[in-house]
Amino acid sequence: MRRTPKTGIEATLIRRILHALGASGKLRDIEVGPGDDSAVISPRPDAQWVVTCDSFFEQTHFLPRFHPPDVVGFKALARAVSDLAAMGATPRFFLVALALPPSRTGKWLDEMLAGMARAARRLGIQLVGGDTSAQPSASLCLTVIGEVWRGMAVARSGARPGDHLFVSGMLGEARLGLELVQRGMARRPSLRSFLRRHYYPQPRIELGRWLARHRLVTAMIDLSDGLSTDLHNLCRASGVGALIRSEQVPRANLPVVRGIEMNALQLALHGGDDYELLFAVPARHVPRIPARFEAIRLTDIGEVTRDRAILQQDARGRRKILHAQGWDPFRSK
Numbered sequence: 001m002r003r004t005p006k007t008g009i010e011a012t013l014i015r016r017i018l019h020a021l022g023a024s025g026k027l028r029d030i031e032v033g034p035g036d037d038s039a040v041i042s043p044r045p046d047a048q049w050v051v052t053c054d055s056f057f058e059q060t061h062f063l064p065r066f067h068p069p070d071v072v073g074f075k076a077l078a079r080a081v082s083d084l085a086a087m088g089a090t091p092r093f094f095l096v097a098l099a100l101p102p103s104r105t106g107k108w109l110d111e112m113l114a115g116m117a118r119a120a121r122r123l124g125i126q127l128v129g130g131d132t133s134a135q136p137s138a139s140l141c142l143t144v145i146g147e148v149w150r151g152m153a154v155a156r157s158g159a160r161p162g163d164h165l166f167v168s169g170m171l172g173e174a175r176l177g178l179e180l181v182q183r184g185m186a187r188r189p190s191l192r193s194f195l196r197r198h199y200y201p202q203p204r205i206e207l208g209r210w211l212a213r214h215r216l217v218t219a220m221i222d223l224s225d226g227l228s229t230d231l232h233n234l235c236r237a238s239g240v241g242a243l244i245r246s247e248q249v250p251r252a253n254l255p256v257v258r259g260i261e262m263n264a265l266q267l268a269l270h271g272g273d274d275y276e277l278l279f280a281v282p283a284r285h286v287p288r289i290p291a292r293f294e295a296i297r298l299t300d301i302g303e304v305t306r307d308r309a310i311l312q313q314d315a316r317g318r319r320k321i322l323h324a325q326g327w328d329p330f331r332s333k
């Protein structure tokens with residue numbers, strides 16, 4: 001992101017972005033910051049970088065009619081960082097490519113950047129570069145870089161038959177928030193906690209790092225697309241199956257809302273957007289997994305099986321196939 005050579009509207013825009021995201025001063029471990037053609041960063045000895053990117057598009061991932069700009073900025077960065085948490089990494093640096101229609105370069109941009117800056121402070125991640133362009137609709141493409149001690153990153157592919165499957169937090173609340181927002185119920189005070197989960201996801205960075213550092217997990221994934229879909233992704237990568245005990249799946253306490261009929265289990269299994277962690281723990285390490293990590297509940301929901309089928313079992317022991325019914329961007333509606 002060039003700061004000095006450019007003049008005109010883009011230069012002003014870039015200055016505002018750098019100022020809002022606190023990237024105009026001296027930054028930790030960064031030799032050349034976001035004002036130059038590229039950033040120059042010194043990796044720490046014994047560290048490995050964990051790198052990923054995530055796109056956030058108007059209409060696909062956010063709806064300007066329903067989602068305030070600060071929510072757009074916060075969530076775009078938080079969901080990208082969640083993929084670092086899933087590897088057990090500590091977030092360090094990010095780059096942002098912004099495409100904006102002229103109508104979103106004023107107050108909307110300032111509020112969006114304020115939300116992104118708040119997420120960056122909370123997640124401990126620094127802007128090192130980016131790009132801006134004009135487009136008919138808004139999009140935010142985030143590249144995030146995290147750090148792990150050499151050899152400590154946790155992949156999706158290590159789950160083994162007999163491992164226990166755990167999830168963090170309560171599932172389905174974020175999806176419930178989306179349902180409420182789309183029905184114009186966002187302002188009801190009694191429903192605010194569900195909106196918070198949908199608006200401001202909290203990637204489980206400390207939990208992911210703790211599990212990785214103590215080598216308690218064989219595989220890990222963040223729940224962005226819904227438990228059923230992400231479980232399929234983890235099992236496919238590991239070449240295993242799973243048996244989930246559905247009554248154990250931690251789910252939202254649904255409020256009674258007139259006009260909305262929802263099944264808490266279905267929301268928890270397929271809802272998506274939770275940004276909790278799903279992880280596989282060898283049986284010998286299960287006693288080391290606490291019931292809560294900080295305030296976050298950790299729940300044993302089932303086990304990894306040799307047979308590749310992915311099954312759910314109800315309280316009476318009846319089994320059926322758990323299909324991947326979460327978010328799939330390429331599924332026709």
Ligand SMILES: [Mg+2]
Nearest residue numbers: 083086222224
């Ligand atoms: Mg992920």
